[in-house]
Amino acid sequence: MSFSRDQIHNFAAGPSPLPEPVLEKAAKGLLNYDGTGIGVCELSHRGKEFKAIIEGAEANLRKLLQVPDDYAVLFSQGGGTTQFSSVFLNLLAARRLKHADETNYAPPTVDYVVTGSWSSKAYQEAVRLSIPPAPGAQPFAEPRIAATTKPAKFTTLPKADEYDFSKDAAYVYYCENETINGVEFPGPDSQSPYAFPFDRVPDGVPIVADYSSSFLSRPIPQIERHAIIYAGAQKNLGPPGVTIVIVRKDLLVDTTEAMKLGGIPAVPIQSEFKTLADNKSLYNTPPVFSIYVSALVLEYLLAERGGIAGIAEVNRAKGDALYAALDEAEAKGKLRVVVQEKDARSLMNITFVIEGEGREKEFLDGAEARGFRQLKGHRSVGGIRASLYNAVTLESVKALAEYIKAF
Amino acid sequence: MSFSRDQIHNFAAGPSPLPEPVLEKAAKGLLNYDGTGIGVCELSHRGKEFKAIIEGAEANLRKLLQVPDDYAVLFSQGGGTTQFSSVFLNLLAARRLKHADETNYAPPTVDYVVTGSWSSKAYQEAVRLSIPPAPGAQPFAEPRIAATTKPAKFTTLPKADEYDFSKDAAYVYYCENETINGVEFPGPDSQSPYAFPFDRVPDGVPIVADYSSSFLSRPIPQIERHAIIYAGAQKNLGPPGVTIVIVRKDLLVDTTEAMKLGGIPAVPIQSEFKTLADNKSLYNTPPVFSIYVSALVLEYLLAERGGIAGIAEVNRAKGDALYAALDEAEAKGKLRVVVQEKDARSLMNITFVIEGEGREKEFLDGAEARGFRQLKGHRSVGGIRASLYNAVTLESVKALAEYIKAF
Numbered sequence: 166m167s168f169s170r171d172q173i174h175n176f177a178a179g180p181s182p183l184p185e186p187v188l189e190k191a192a193k194g195l196l197n198y199d200g201t202g203i204g205v206c207e208l209s210h211r212g213k214e215f216k217a218i219i220e221g222a223e224a225n226l227r228k229l230l231q232v233p234d235d236y237a238v239l240f241s242q243g244g245g246t247t248q249f250s251s252v253f254l255n256l257l258a259a260r261r262l263k264h265a266d267e268t269n270y271a272p273p274t275v276d277y278v279v280t281g282s283w284s285s286k287a288y289q290e291a292v293r294l295s296i297p298p299a300p301g302a303q304p305f306a307e308p309r310i311a312a313t314t315k316p317a318k319f320t321t322l323p324k325a326d327e328y329d330f331s332k333d334a335a336y337v338y339y340c341e342n343e344t345i346n347g348v349e350f351p352g353p354d355s356q357s358p359y360a361f362p363f364d365r366v367p368d369g370v371p372i373v374a375d376y377s378s379s380f381l382s383r384p385i386p387q388i389e390r391h392a393i394i395y396a397g398a399q400k401n402l403g404p405p406g407v408t409i410v411i412v413r414k415d416l417l418v419d420t421t422e423a424m425k426l427g428g429i430p431a432v433p434i435q436s437e438f439k440t441l442a443d444n445k446s447l448y449n450t451p452p453v454f455s456i457y458v459s460a461l462v463l464e465y466l467l468a469e470r471g472g473i474a475g476i477a478e479v480n481r482a483k484g485d486a487l488y489a490a491l492d493e494a495e496a497k498g499k500l501r502v503v504v505q506e507k508d509a510r511s512l513m514n515i516t517f518v519i520e521g522e523g524r525e526k527e528f529l530d531g532a533e534a535r536g537f538r539q540l541k542g543h544r545s546v547g548g549i550r551a552s553l554y555n556a557v558t559l560e561s562v563k564a565l566a567e568y569i570k571a572f
Numbered sequence: 573m574s575f576s577r578d579q580i581h582n583f584a585a586g587p588s589p590l591p592e593p594v595l596e597k598a599a600k601g602l603l604n605y606d607g608t609g610i611g612v613c614e615l616s617h618r619g620k621e622f623k624a625i626i627e628g629a630e631a632n633l634r635k636l637l638q639v640p641d642d643y644a645v646l647f648s649q650g651g652g653t654t655q656f657s658s659v660f661l662n663l664l665a666a667r668r669l670k671h672a673d674e675t676n677y678a679p680p681t682v683d684y685v686v687t688g689s690w691s692s693k694a695y696q697e698a699v700r701l702s703i704p705p706a707p708g709a710q711p712f713a714e715p716r717i718a719a720t721t722k723p724a725k726f727t728t729l730p731k732a733d734e735y736d737f738s739k740d741a742a743y744v745y746y747c748e749n750e751t752i753n754g755v756e757f758p759g760p761d762s763q764s765p766y767a768f769p770f771d772r773v774p775d776g777v778p779i780v781a782d783y784s785s786s787f788l789s790r791p792i793p794q795i796e797r798h799a800i801i802y803a804g805a806q807k808n809l810g811p812p813g814v815t816i817v818i819v820r821k822d823l824l825v826d827t828t829e830a831m832k833l834g835g836i837p838a839v840p841i842q843s844e845f846k847t848l849a850d851n852k853s854l855y856n857t858p859p860v861f862s863i864y865v866s867a868l869v870l871e872y873l874l875a876e877r878g879g880i881a882g883i884a885e886v887n888r889a890k891g892d893a894l895y896a897a898l899d900e901a902e903a904k905g906k907l908r909v910v911v912q913e914k915d916a917r918s919l920m921n922i923t924f925v926i927e928g929e930g931r932e933k934e935f936l937d938g939a940e941a942r943g944f945r946q947l948k949g950h951r952s953v954g955g956i957r958a959s960l961y962n963a964v965t966l967e968s969v970k971a972l973a974e975y976i977k978a979f
Contacts, residue, residue: 168609175610180860182614185603192599196592202575202943203582206811206865207589209946242650242813243842246856250840290841298705299834399857404613406649406813406859427706430838433657434697435650449653450806452813453587454861458613536609539616 168536174561177539178344178514179378180399182556186469187461194457205457210450219446222460229381229466229473232411233389239410239438240446240456245283245377245397248408249290251436252338252373252393257306258423258432259371259416260335270428272304273335276311276370278328278361281319281343282545283375288338294430305430306335319346322509325362336371336392342379342511345543346503347550349379349511352477353386357508363390371416378513380409381466382555383477392416400513401555403459406452410438417442466555476555483553483562484512490566491517499524499572503548518548525549528572537565575943581968584946585751585921586785587806589963593876594868601864612864617857626853629867636788636873636880639818640796646817646845647853647863652690652784652804655815656697658843659745659780659800664713665830665839666778666823667742677835679711680742683718683777685735685768688726688750689952690782695745701837712837713742726753729916732769743778743799749786749918752950753910754957756786756918759884760793764915770797778823785920787816788873789962790884799823807920808962810866813859817845824849873962883962890960890969891919897973898924906931906979910955925955932956935979944972 175182191205198205198214208214223238232238241247253275260273272295277288291308298305311330312323330337339361342349351357366372371392376385380396388394392413399405417439420432434440440448470476488510491502495517503516519525528549532540542548553562582589598612605612605621615621630645639645648654660682667680679702684695698715705712718737719730737744746768749756758764773779778799783792787803795801799820806812824846827839841847847855877883895917898909902924910923926932935956939947949955960969 167607168604170604170609170611173609175614177610177614177616180614180617180857183611188603188611188613192602195599195602196595197575197577200574201945202577202580203584203945204577204590204595206587207582207584208587209584210587210812211951212946242654244649244856247649247840247842250842254840293828293831293841294838296828296831296838297834298709298837300832302705302834305838397857404859404861405617405857406862421700421703424700424703425707427704427709430705431701431703431712433654433661433840433843434700435654435657436840449651450587450804450812452811452859452862454811455813455859538610539619544618 173536173538174564175538176551176553176557176565178543178550178552179554180405181401181552181554183403183458184462184465184556187458187465190461191458206454208453210447210453215453218457218460222456222463225460225463225467226409229463230385230388235414237412237414237417237438237442239412239441240451241408241410241441242406242452244405244408245375245395246286247436248375248395248410249287250294251438252336252395253291253294253306254430254432254436255416255418255420255438256336256371256373256392257429258420259418261423261426261429262418265426272306272428273333274307274309274331276309276330276334276337278323278337278339279310279313279315280322280340280348282345283343283377284338284340287340287375303428305428311337319343319348320504321506322348322350322359324358325360325365328362328365330366330370332367334370336373337366338373340375342513344378344514344552345546347511347514347516348504348509349513351508353384355508359506359508363387381473381476382480382513384473398455398459403462404455406455407459412438412442479559480512480553480555483557483559484515486559486562486566487515487551487553490569491515494569494572513554514550514552516542516548516550531572532568535564535568537568579943581944581971582946583944583958583960583964583972585950585957585959586961587812588808588959588961590810590865591869591872591963594865594872597868598865613861615860617854617860622860625864625867629863629870632867632870632874633816636870637792637795642821644819644821644824644845644849646819646848647858648815648817648848649813649859651812651815652782652802653693654843655782655802655817656694657701658845659743659802660698660701660713661837661839661843662823662825662827662845663743663778663780663799664836665827666825668830668833668836669825672833679713679835680740681714681716681738683716683737683741683744685730685744685746686717686720686722687729687747687755689752690750690784691745691747694747694782710835712835718744726750726755727911728913729755729757729766731765732767732772735769735772737773737777739774741777743780744773745780747782749920751785751921751959752953754918754921754923755911755916756920758915760791762915766913766915770794788880788883789887789920791880805862805866810869811862813862814866819845819849886966887919887960887962890964890966891922893966893969893973894922894958894960897976898922901976901979920961921957921959923949923955923957938979939975942971942975944975
């Protein structure tokens with residue numbers, strides 16, 4: 166069977182849907198970029214055309230998220246997973262250089278807030294990279310769990326008084342939205358007890374946030390309180406292949422100098438933020454197509470979607486519509502919403518479990534027949550997951566909500 | 573001014589031109605992949621559609637290059653530059669595990685053949701990553717230059733008797749084609765003194781080759797004599813963003829185990845070949861579009877270009893046509909071909925310098941007017957560079973040759 170785009174509602178968890186006008190423009194650019202007679206993937210990444218694309222993308226991103234001037238915006242490769250390592254390596258190097266005079270350099274703590282699969286993986290990578298260079302030697306760092314919701318199977322968030330930050334960590338790390346169960350820190354200016362407790366993090370300790378799955382879905386609260394914010398493109402920005410890293414400029418350090426001081430792990434050159442920044446993200450050939458489509462998406466969000474305020478408003482309406490349908494169905498005993506605490510619920514990934522033997526398959530089959538796609542939960546937890554990224558329309562969400570109510 | 577594709581001859585050094593039928597198919601897939609109603613960048617990378625794409629790409633790559641079964645084919649991210657680090661890290665880990673019982677583990681040598689800018693950078697990265705974990709401590713490795721043409725400004729290749737390999741290196745490294753000056757090891761079965769001297773590398777020492785810019789342009793000589801062959805996509809395979817790594821399976825090692833033994837640098841999880849292999853290149857979200865277009869190119873090379881033999885034949889004809897025109901013009905004193913030794917000349921990147929004050933600009937302006945694009949030499953050396961990757965047609969090359977003869 167063959168479908169057209171308008172027959173399909175794509176609720177994929179990522180790679181996620183992209184706006185159709187963007188894809189149409191990208192398809193043309195693929196064959197002939199702006200009348201050059203050359204496709205966008207065939208242009209030099211050092212030529213004036215691509216320079217305009219990447220600089221335009223950076224300017225629009227800064228405008229949308231109000232990124233302050235003392236932050237660099239990097240277009241890196243390797244996905245969020247690569248940042249699990251890069252964040253650790255660069256911040257340990259920055260810490261080492263701050264303590265350059267110490268001959269008995271002590272490994273710093275690194276504090277992780279573990280609220281799901283992604284922050285768990287980030288923490289695990291910090292543990293791996295802390296392995297001492299020789300058995301019995303001093304480790305490179307002491308990873309700690311500052312707060313976790315593992316006992317609650319990652320279906321909620323910690324409350325402010327449940328965080329235990331160390332005094333002088335090299336950094337504090339959290340994941341703003343966990344895609345598998347769908348928990349997300351409450352939005353900007355929230356007074357909720359589940360809001361991320363910026364004021365409990367000791368002064369001067371850099372804060373790192375993995376924003377992969379909520380990036381550009383709404384404003385970033387207290388952006389200036391962060392040291393690093395990163396996000397893989399493949400949710401709200403563009404096709405997979407590029408990862409945005411927003412880094413406070415004082416953290417762009419020469420890792421080779423830090424390595425020479427000793428006490429930190431080796432830093433592959435490609436992981437060094439300073440190298441990327443010094444070369445305006447063109448240290449080597451960048452993923453030009455992913456950057457091009459991201460640039461088109463950013464333009465589209467500003468011109469057609471009312472900027473970040475307009476996007477946030479629609480995302481809120483989408484989330485409200487779907488959760489209302491789910492709560493109604495739950496009250497009738499038809500299903501169970503995974504995240505019960507409203508302030509901890511994600512607007513991007515909404516998860517639920519259909520009650521009753523054989524009913525999940527029935528639900529998915531019915532969904533498939535109505536053109537709803539990619540609704541299966543993550544293979545590690547099962548159930549149903551609807552991801553409502555920016556390119557999912559309110560109409561698609563309303564159609565899904567109606568289906569749930571009628572089911 | 574606006575141009576159509578058929579008015580343009582693109583001699584870009586990379587990102588390079590792609591076959592038009594492939595781009596047309598990709599443009600359709602971008603909006604609607606195979607009647608799913610979903611674009612290729614919006615499909616789950618774990619779904620059946622993408623699985624078929626990546627598995628088809630691997631099968632066709634194996635067929636084209638006759639990759640033996642005891643090698644894994646990985647689709648990695650970060651470009652060739654990332655492999656400068658990854659090759660070092662994985663092979664040092666493999667070496668450490670081989671010597672797991674040694675309590676006084678000595679850092680191995682790593683032997684580099686330095687014939688241009690890319691192999692120089694790879695060597696520099698080995699030097700960086702060898703920095704000891706504490707001042708005065710044992711370094712992680714001892715990088716050596718086994719042969720270099722730096723005294724000749726990288727315009728030729730070493731002869732067989734100019735190599736000085738160490739007896740028990742962790743590996744030997746070379747770059748098959750250097751794009752900046754355009755030197756390339758003579759092709760398969762060459763009896764030339766410039767052929768890579770596989771038989772001089774001590775038995776059991778792994779051989780690593782950077783094939784980024786000549787990958788898929790002709791058969792790989794002695795593929796089974798290599799431990800690792802890697803290549804960024806953006807020359808003959810597809811859009812930038814994906815890098816193929818062909819690794820002998822015994823070198824897919826658990827780097828965490830090796831790190832615990834001590835004496836090797838920390839290995840970021842994303843750099844571990846075993847992790848990529850165990851997850852069939854889907855450890856995290858892969859660059860789906862670059863892989864998709866690469867899959868289309870591989871299909872096209874097999875179905876429309878007569879496989880690797882057909883490609884190699886056309887590439888030989890293209891190189892012969894252009895070098896003949898250049899040698900003729902050089903004899904008339906109009907220009908100078910950078911690489912004089914015929915056996916060291918690249919078929920992919922052909923470099924020359926126009927003689928006479930102001931004549932280079934005249935040459936480039938005339939070229940521009942005729943639709944020839946991206947002919948400027950690399951910014952580090954200047955001059956002219958024509959790159960003749962697979963998607964550059966014999967007709968384009970003949971047109972350029974005619975222009976040179978008439979200039």
